[in-house]
Amino acid sequence: MDVSWTLWTLTILGLVALISVDFFIGRKPHDVSTKEAGIWTIVWITLAALFGLGLLVFGESQASGEFFAGFITEKSLSVDNLFVFVLIMAKFSVPSHLQQRVLLVGVLIALVLRAIFIAAGAAVIANFSWVFYIFGAFLIYTAWKLIQEARADEEEDDFEENRLLKSIEHRFGVADKYHGTKLFIRNNGKRIMTPLMVVMLAIGTTDVLFALDSIPAIFGLTQDPYIVFTANAFALMGLRQLYFLIGGLLKKLVHLSYGLSVILGFIGVKLVLHALHESGVHVPEISIPFSLTVICGVLVITTITSLIATRKQEAAEKDAGKRPETGEQTDSSENVGAEK
Template identity: 50%
Template sequence: MESIASPQLWVITVAVLLGLLALDFVITRRPHDVPMREAVAWTVFYLALPAAFGVYVWLAHGGTRGVEFFTGYVVEKSLSVDNLFVFMLLLAAFAVPPALAQRVLLYGIAGALVLRAIFIAAGAAMLSAGTWAFLLFGAILLVTAVKVMRDALRGADHQVDIDKMRGVRLLRRLMPVTDEYHGARLTIREAGRRALTPMALVVAAVFLTDIVFAVDSVPAVYGVTDDPYLVFTTNAFALLGLRALYFVLRNALARLKHLNHGLAIILGFIGLKLILHWAHTVWSWVPDVPTPLSLAVIIVTLAVVTVTSLRATARTERQGVTASAP
């Protein structure tokens, strides 16, 4: 199936994306701790955009492409929540002032968009070279799913050790680093020479994590659709609302105890779907998993792990109250 995007549609999409990023940079130019009302308003806006775009895809290009877009968006949004949790840990590890948090997130989102575009182009080139790319992408997702599930079953938390990040260590060797933040500035002139601020280090750390997440994210959405345009737009829409969503969910992220269990199931399912799709191109009798079934599995999985997470958190809180009671 050919891509739905003409060169003109690509130009319009990239222009709108750059405009939205520019708007976010204007909003974050004045450092401030984002109140809940503002965060909710922007979150609703960035949820309405993909919903409207998905309706356009459905009406203009058919139900099959519409379902692919909505399925890919749900996959990317669920993976981006895990990305957001790591961002939260990085902000805490670098002691980022609350007023600067949204600028750090915006740098992270911009970097993630650039990396996703590169990985998406590479993925499209691999798929055009042969169906073996589906087998490779499926294997990557299955390996990732096993690792995520193993860590989840062990109860291993995300660990952020900034001293072990090679990029951060390299920057510290190349240039001096100030002890304090200087607003949103990445460098300042101190004692007659240019020095990095802690803001530069946290931005570098965020970019490094973006690379890791791009490796999992792009193959996952290619398991839903083979259209690079839909792969790009699902990634873009999922990432654009992260800045506002962080301030809505920052107190709730820790309550999603079973999120990684669900992500492991989703990644494993899509990995298996990709391998079956590759096998289907070789042996026609091998079943090919339909996209509507994928959407149903993903939604049910996310719903179940959300309910079980909230119940587990409530049970832990009750046990804590009971233990502290005289």
């Protein structure tokens, strides 16, 4: 898709306007209700759908298909990010009314960092087509790693700060308590960070780790930097509302890792086939419509199986809770019979 600098500028200005509106609405710290989160989640998904349809009408059908495939993939991968966001919020004991501000700024930092990643990735791909082999192999390895972690069934009980975050805390110092929405305060004449600033940096910089698999994944669906950037932008900008909407449902998505591993593995194979095709090897390439079908199908199946498994587990736990009482009643009745 041939994108002019004018369209790039208008797109970035439009995204900045949307982010400004989002910031203006959430500028006052408050507890986000499920209703509010649901309404804004629908708004962001609708805006993404309208943008994709706009590409179909004013651009190309292939560009529209690539955007929807990329958006759905990035959105599904971002849901996995929410597990870590929950751990970060718990570690730093973020007050509930400040969490929406943390996510807003943290996601904004993540968006800027991802834009840098996308620009670098596009430059590398444009000059070195063999990088598709590396991207494909990395995604297949990541898919296998996700399966291993899911089978181990090990949950992280804490969030471990990365070295960059630790060095920033050491350099500026951190206050011992929250000071509303302030990011810096004066303590004994020295300017130090508040815990709120630390959490925002933690959210933003941690997303870089997720970008290591999500950016190669979307480049496996499209090599158009414009589609890659806009799909990432729309997927990230609705992440704050999604956090409050499905925060309580995250633990129910027990098969999410399996679904994501299938998606990443599938895109990894697609990248390798594309790399072979670019090298002159006659191999079949996977089309965007087929990719979109596979991605949506895997997510639907994963969600259904997760809910079924969770329901069975809850029923089993409920039955297990009743058994001791029944056992006690049986034992006492047997004792009574023995005494008689």
